Amino acid sequence: MRFTKITIRKLALVLLAGALSGTSFAADNVGFVYVSPIGDAGWTYQHNLGRLQLEKETGVTTSYVENVAEGADAERVIREMAKRGDKVIFATSFGYMNYMLKVSKSFPQTAFVHVTGYKMGKNMGLVNARFYEGRYLTGVIAGEMTQSNVLGYVAAFPIPEVLQGINAFIKGARSVNPKAELRVIWVNSWYDPGKERQAAMTLISQGADMVTHHTDSTAVVQAAEEEGVYAFGYHSDMSKYGPRAHLTATTHHWGDYYVQTVKEVQAGSWTPSSVWGGYPRGMIKLAPLNDAIPAELQARIHDLEKQLTERKLHPFAGPVIDQAGKTIVPAGKNMSDDELNKMNYYLQGVVSKIPN
């Protein structure tokens, strides 16, 4: 027994030494904190693509820690990165906000950037993307291509960001098909493939022939592939999980922003800013369109993309009418960013009831 104990202790030491040697970093390192494993598609995968682009275009070294819980662990990881001298640190999940703000105060020479939050600091900037722009376009495709006029949406939690996506989707669909209706199922989890699949199956059995999701797995696209309906991916191009079903996906692109931020820091010109970018900055794009989408519609989608890029199209341009028939934004006006960030209702066309 004694012998075993000693060997285990030795083994632990060796492992520890290995882990420590793996964490020696160059002076101008850039740190990334990820909330989930990188995986092969999804939120963190897209951030990691951005990190790789940053390495390639600027030559800086980067390091990341994946699967960091949104709690005390996050503070520890961010503090470690700052302590060892990372010049820029990107924290890519909402729940890191307060921890990053706290750490940023102890390291005034380090640039901190938080993704999707709302608190800024003297040396902490914000970035987010207008995911709803892509959602609007997929809604247009869904509205044109649906046979049953029933669309389905598997959603995680009723927060403004998710509601923006749902409402942009139905608004896009209704812009071309006033009969389109949207059914929404909340799974109360960002990540539970079994439940996401079950929700998709439920929507399909309730007549939905176009489904999409605001959760993290590819289960909804796979369910659509099996059931012979169409799906829109999210975060990443998910076409390989449903080559027939996957019409396109709203995809996120963080690389350009990362490159710009790091270059500014290197030049000494960086000041914390709040960026909410979409099509104009190239932060949102559609995945390649499936050939099942008629050529004429594809051309229209490309035209709408151009309008978004040139800021001629606003997905929440008035009239915006909520589920109860109340006008939220009158014709001729666009919804303000402030209103967008407080969205807590469904728009006309959603038949499910909002869950609180």
Add this chain to the structure above:
Amino acid sequence: METSILGSILFATIVAGTPLIIVALGQLIAEKAGVLNLGAEGMMAMGAIAAFAVTLHSGNPWLGVLAGMLAGVAMSFIFAVVVLTLMGNQVASGLALSILGVGLSAFIGKPYESEILPTVSAIRIPLLADLPVIGNALFNQQALVYFSWALFAGMVWFLYRSRAGLVLRAIGESPSAAHSIGFPVIRIRYLATLFGGAMAGIGGAFLSVFYTPLWVEGMVSGRGWIAIALVVFATWRPFRVLVGAYLFGGVMVAQLFVQGSDLDINIPSQLLSALPYLATIIVLVIISRDRNTVRLNAPVSLGQPYRPEA
């Protein structure tokens, strides 16, 4: 239209309940022998990745299920050595096994995250599957669904009608008494634990090969824990495990249907999501409220190590 909705709720209920039944019945056998293995979540995760990898490489889902089963057996063997031979604490070792399985499966599964499996087609039982409403739900299912029913029937027979089942229960009640009349307590506890592991592995295989044919880290999503809880709330009786698993699956599926419909029901979705847990606990507690039957069915020596005296 009404009947087809009922049919599809029933169908989805059975699918959602199946992994819980397989895993919980396996745990029930181990617990009846007095071994409490809280590692089901980890064993399922290992079963899921093993089954996925083997199915992907061989193209044969049945080899995958076999691999999942063996992975579950291997995991439970580690546990059995620790708690039965080395007399380790069962609760702590089970928790460790859970953490180990979830972590190790994530590590092994890294290269498989981008892979997908073809769907395994259901087995349709002629004639019976044509019955209205229930036909499709009951008789046009994956093979492992039928397996879960056979497992249930076999288990009822084994526990209550066979001599071996009697011995198993005796060991769970009083290992020292069983030992004194000559039964190999440790060996039988090993077998029961390995059986529990095998079933957890098959339950994991069902998730990654049949239910959602993909591998992603953390895909078991707490189902192992639900299975363990089911055994306790069902007071160690197979039929109540079956009821509990379908109830859990049914309420989960039904709440999804309610959400997707245009019914005007104003319940917070968080509460709806908690509903399967609440409903299952409440119903099982009510049907098991008789303290005498609970005492009759709960294995007395559950979780306690037994050291045979010479």
